[in-house]
Amino acid sequence: MGKNWAIVVGINNYDNLQPLKYAKRDAEAMKAWFENEANFDQVFLFTEDSAPIPANPPIPTLPTQGRFKRFLNAQFEEPLLKPEDNLWFFFAGHGKRFVDQDYLMFLDSDPTDYTTAISVDYVTQRLRRCGADNVVLLIDACRDEGDRSGLGVGMQEHKGVITFYSCAASQKSWEIDELQHGSFTYSLLEGLRLQGEANCATVERLEQHLRYRVPELNAYYKKSEQHPSLKAEPPYKMYYILLEQAARIRDVEPLKYQALLAENRGDLLLAKQLWVRVLAVSRGDWEAVEAIERIAMRQGESFEPTITDELTILASGGRSTQELALTQNQAKHEQNSTSQERISRQKFLKWIGLGGITLGDAIVIVGSENFKGQLLTPTSTRTLLPTSNTRIFLLAGTNNKTKIINDLKSELIRAGFNVFGAQQIEDDTRPNEPEVRYFNRSDEEQADIVVKFVRSRLSNQVITAKYYDDSSGKPGYIEIWLGR
Structure with missing residues (x-):
């Protein structure tokens, strides 16, 4: 499915601000989760002692304002990702508000000079150039900095992204000695690790978890009130899936509704992006498949005729080579279709950005649902469908x-x-x-x-x-x- 990248920043020791205890530890814990549990494709870490990014020459990762700004400018000058991909940005450290804008304070930032900090708006603008439709910001800032001028970070809505703030404006984001973490990051990691019915696979459910859990932790450890907030812009991103592997099939229903609304008002590019995100969770969803075909026709795309529903996966290159009979419901669905032209499977997968099926990601369909299955050799192909007499x-x-x-x-x-x-x-x-x-x-x-x-x-x-x-x-x- 889509690629997942993350940028992680954590700063304990500032040149001009009070030191923090656990911002660096929080960043390292998030990096470990991204890499080892969520299996992200690329994670960039910026702390006081993080290793340089392998390149020629290597890219330093000491989180000064100048170095991080150069990284954003160089790394995200041209699109590196596709619309179906995801980019996460995590920041643990001090934040400040200058002239009605949210700013992140880097290692050498001066609290009296906003030009030495980096605005969240600037970070957002650069990250959106990556090409991914889903950019998620996790801002654990305003940590116990007593002498702040104006309001704290958290007032702004940043265009085109999902932003989780660790606290409301004018509040502090607390560190808890007993946990050796900030209460926001500790709660965030808890939520991301939840499984089953209680999982936080969607933006909406993660927000609900943080809204309840952070104040609970602060009250237990006798810290002042801290209320995380969410800004999703446009609002439909509230229904985005954050963790495809943990999402339930019914989690895509709000996305389907938003995709239909976009298609009805003629925003075909957005509709396609939303339907592709539905397929990332509910692979083989016929409603999504037909919608994407319908959008392709409306956009005047040229495709090969006939879509071959070949769902028996072979070991040769991970591609399917034998046609699979549709279930009775699918066959009826096909007979009622008004499309005069169908899209070939490989062309279809390529067009929606999912590419070919590889050996490591073989797909088996049960009824109208897809599951990762064991690869079958050419001599042991079989149809994995429910039979009507069972x-x-x-x-x-x-x-x-x-x-x-x-x-x-x-x-x-x-x-x-x-x-x-x-x-x-x-x-x-x-x-x-x-x-x-x-x-x-x-x-x-x-x-x-x-x-x-x-x-x-x-x-x-x-x-x-x-x-x-x-x-x-x-x-x-x-x-x-x-x-x-």
Whole structure:
């Protein structure tokens, strides 16, 4: 999917301002998260002792105002990323407000001379040149600097970006000795690491987490009030997905709505960008695929005829070579399509910016949903789709939430599975952990397909397929047990 880059700045020891304790540590923790947990493609770190950026010659990373400004000017003079990519900027240090503008204070900045600082507006303007449609700013500034003139950082809305501020204007962003972090960055890392239903995969949910968690931490450690804020411009970016790997399928519904609005008012470029972001989470989403095709036709693009829905992935270059029959719902969808021309798959993927499918990112489709699957060799190709004669019954213990059961049932049906019932039961013989049960050896492959689907919906749980020898078991019956 899209590339992810990050720029991380953390400054403890200032030439002209009070020193900070944990800004550098916060920056290093964010760099570690970007690289090791979020698997970002490129991370640039600027602290008092960070290593130079490998280049010819190497780029110094001591965070003085002049050096960082030169880095922004040189690195982002021309677009380096595509609209579907993401660029994050994290700053931990002092911030100040001069003449109604937010400024970031660098190592050698003078608090009496705004020309020695860098305005957030300037940072935003340079970062937006990168070409990525999603630029996220995380500003953990105004840290316990007692002698500030005017208002603190956090009043401005910066055009075209998503900005998280660690505190409201005129507040301080506190460092907490017991945590050895700023309360904002500590809460931020907590939120980014949440899994399952509570995850902070979207801008909106991360904002909600920070709005609740930061004041809670400050109150617990007896610090003054600190209220993080979010500025999303344009407002539809509130619904952007920050963490594709943690997002749920329903997280893309607001994006779909915004994409349709953009298309209806004739903003086809924005509509395309939003639909591509839908596909980054819900791969194989037919509504998004058709919308992008429709936009291409309206823009007068020229494409090869016929789209081949080849979804059996081969080891040869990671590309598909065998046509896959559509499910009944998809076939009906195709018959009702009014498009006179279809886009070839490789041309389609290239046009929306997703490129070809590589060995490391093979895609398998179950119904109308995509999942990363095991690569298949040319001699073992198979169609991974739910069959209409497989009947599924959903079971769960009484501790499971009814909403989770109903949501999973709905998603199974939407993906083309035949679910004929769901029930909560008390059964001490059932295992604590979820599992997919099948009772006839011929159903092993379908059970594996069900496991892949359910696992993608219950990302915080382990689920496996298990065979139970039952002489009375008829082929085509599978149970999903969600645990007690």
